[in-house]
Amino acid sequence: MIRLEGISKSFAGKDGPVVALEGIDLSIAKGEIFGIIGSSGAGKSTLVRLINLLERPTGGEVFVAGERVTEARGERLRELRRSIGMVFQHFNLLSARTVAGNVAYPLELTGQYGKIEIADRVDGLLARVGLSEHAHKYPRQLSGGQKQRVGVARALACEPQVLLCDEATSALDPQTTGAVLDLLRQINRDLGVTVVLITHEMDVIRRTCDRVAVLDHGRAVEQGPVTDVFLHPRHPATLRLVREAEPDDGSLDAISSSDLGSCVARLTFTGPNAHRPILGRIARENVVDYSILAGRVGHIREAPYAQFIVSLSGRDVAGAIAGLRAGGVDVELQDRSQSGQAAVFSPLHEERALHVV
Numbered sequence: 001m002i003r004l005e006g007i008s009k010s011f012a013g014k015d016g017p018v019v020a021l022e023g024i025d026l027s028i029a030k031g032e033i034f035g036i037i038g039s040s041g042a043g044k045s046t047l048v049r050l051i052n053l054l055e056r057p058t059g060g061e062v063f064v065a066g067e068r069v070t071e072a073r074g075e076r077l078r079e080l081r082r083s084i085g086m087v088f089q090h091f092n093l094l095s096a097r098t099v100a101g102n103v104a105y106p107l108e109l110t111g112q113y114g115k116i117e118i119a120d121r122v123d124g125l126l127a128r129v130g131l132s133e134h135a136h137k138y139p140r141q142l143s144g145g146q147k148q149r150v151g152v153a154r155a156l157a158c159e160p161q162v163l164l165c166d167e168a169t170s171a172l173d174p175q176t177t178g179a180v181l182d183l184l185r186q187i188n189r190d191l192g193v194t195v196v197l198i199t200h201e202m203d204v205i206r207r208t209c210d211r212v213a214v215l216d217h218g219r220a221v222e223q224g225p226v227t228d229v230f231l232h233p234r235h236p237a238t239l240r241l242v243r244e245a246e247p248d249d250g251s252l253d254a255i256s257s258s259d260l261g262s263c264v265a266r267l268t269f270t271g272p273n274a275h276r277p278i279l280g281r282i283a284r285e286n287v288v289d290y291s292i293l294a295g296r297v298g299h300i301r302e303a304p305y306a307q308f309i310v311s312l313s314g315r316d317v318a319g320a321i322a323g324l325r326a327g328g329v330d331v332e333l334q335d336r337s338q339s340g341q342a343a344v345f346s347p348l349h350e351e352r353a354l355h356v357v
């Protein structure tokens with residue numbers, strides 16, 4: 001649906017060019033919810049402005065639905081922009097217009113619809129976002145969550161193929177955030193609209209997205225299914241964003257396997273394994289003791305996961321690891337050759353990890 005090839009963008013600054021994006025390759029499939037996460041200044045909003053064609057890249061190409069849009073001009077450019085709906089962090093509603101008036105506005109701008117058709121469409125849109133009763137209120141009479149629902153209805157008015165949300169929930173409290181994310185998922189499911197969610201919060205990604213790209217200093221440093229990126233973050237920037245969502249996870253830094261005289265492993269249980277009592281059974285069968293050093297449990301969208309960092313010691317640690325893997329548990333072992341570094345786990349270093357046991 002959206003493809004970015006070798007995108008770079010720099011701005012003229014006082015002391016020479018400021019590079020906001022560099023060498024970005026991204027591909028967003030039709031109908032998915034794609035997340036773009038990064039901390040402040042990473043280049044997220046710049047990327048949004050390239051996707052919604054408000055800015056042109058310094059280098060590279062943007063494709064929307066197979067069309068190379070980087071060179072689009074005039075009426076075609078306006079048409080393409082209409083096919084992309086935008087939801088903003090601060091709602092950007094017109095305070096002098098009612099809820100219905102705000103949603104009608106983009107339809108009026110096209111000059112393509114009569115009054116009755118607009119009123120019909122606005123009714124449908126307000127019903128979809130659950131605001132029918134508030135049609136005649138003004139933005140100042142609404143809560144933050146309701147304002148953002150107006151923002152979503154307005155973004156959908158011209159029946160876009162893509163909904164771009166730049167920090168759409170960042171001004172909302174956690175409960176309202178959840179409700180707005182649910183709404184976005186429902187719209188994605190019901191209308192098949194491709195949703196691009198830009199955020200600095202890993203929780204938003206975890207609850208909502210199919211795939212995610214991590215931006216750091218203008219580069220896409222990691223991308224893939226949310227399950228992979230969230231449970232097996234590789235880049236330090238990703239790790240930082242995951243940790244921000246789980247402040248207690250700092251205990252991982254304290255793990256030093258040399259003190260423990262055992263093998264330190266990260267066990268990830270997903271799917272049916274998230275609820276199976278497999279760890280205890282495997283430990284008994286292999287006469288292995290385990291202690292849990294850190295852990296997290298929760299959901300990625302609807303799918304439960306559990307992830308524990310354990311130290312294993314006893315008769316047949318290798319047998320226990322093999323048993324866990326055979327049972328579908330994802331086992332990664334701490335790489336002891338990288339001592340001094342906090343908790344580096346890898347599925348490949350079984351020998352190096354076991355050597356010292």
Ligand SMILES: Nc1ncnc2c1ncn2[C@@H]1O[C@H](COP(=O)(O)OP(=O)(O)O)[C@@H](O)[C@H]1O
Nearest residue numbers: 011018020038039040041042043044045046047
């Ligand atoms: N119009 C602009 N002129 C100069 N620098 C800009 C402009 N827009 C963004 N930047 C710079 O590009 C970088 C990325 O900004 P931005 O895309 O807003 O990041 P984010 O949305 O992730 O916080 C920042 O260093 C910012 O200062």
Ligand SMILES: [Mg+2]
Nearest residue numbers: 044045046167
């Ligand atoms: Mg931004």
